[in-house]
Amino acid sequence: MKKIILIVFCLLISISTVEKVSARSLQSTENTLEVVGHKGLSIKQAIELAYLSAFKWNKNAQLLHAINIDLDKPGKSIGSNGNRKHWNVQFGVPDTNKLLLVTIHNGKIDKINDLTSKGVSPYPKNEFIQLKDIKYDSPEVLKKALKMGSIYPGKDWAKGYNFRISKDTERNINLIVVIGWNTDQTKMKSVDFNVTTGEYIPPTDLN
Template structure:
């Protein structure tokens, strides 16, 4: 299976995100990394960067050479009006990899705490190249800041029943070498998902 990062080129993010968002959440459930049957009380919300910083020590314990590959919130919240409106979410999946190997590691966060971890190394995958891995120093803008920018551009609304609220994703475009942070929501009639992508280093809007 080809690495998912290749799917997230800036010019394609509006087209492919709905399929990927659904797949990533279903994959997490299938792996036993989420629990949608037990309500979680007193959940703590984290920004995208806070989620990464929380997950990183576990990844380094797994492998001292682990580097960030991808981060995305999980759509487990009950429907509500304010989900993600502050640029933070309660549930996250943060994925790491080891350069030039097939090794991959997933950290799942619930309630501001690490809920589970999973070694996702699979046979047959091509090694992760440098162009796909993200340095923390490349993330100068966080999800609250970029949500504000996305709302200023207009045309993006919080989801209601699926992909609820505002959603956030971080990935690397291996062709442009840009670390992308995307804010995802819906159009005004809630018939189509829309995403607004930014350069996480410069805060610059990325034209789809």
């Protein structure tokens, strides 16, 4: 139950290799992704696009989590290809309280908000995700989730298929999550995968 509440909250308020990437190549990535943005971005593409802003903000920025935003008009195909148009991608600097939120609308960066607060405890290193560890993308894991059955797109709220990347610090696993509903739209469901290996990760809380 706690897991579903966290998903609902995220939807509502909705690396080491990076150090080797030049600003020029990051700019090229941004331009390429914005061209295809009108059709939506996968979660990995959204992170790569947002990272340019994070790198400019702080060269030591690393990924905390990313989740799509529920702004699409109702439709049958929302997220059915693993892509979404609207994303929130959050970065921080390990062992500091520095926090940055990059918002993507219609496949392009719309807002960049520095959310650093003096009263917040430093974010420990084990909460961050390295870009080199993101081997599986939302289109791939959606196919896996659909083969497992019993997950359906939302119709009125949390529409279509939704996607999130975050760190499970208790199990030390980088998770990529497919979020949907049961068949009668009465209960949200999620299917978790290891973003590096593609392995299905069973839930720890079945209540």
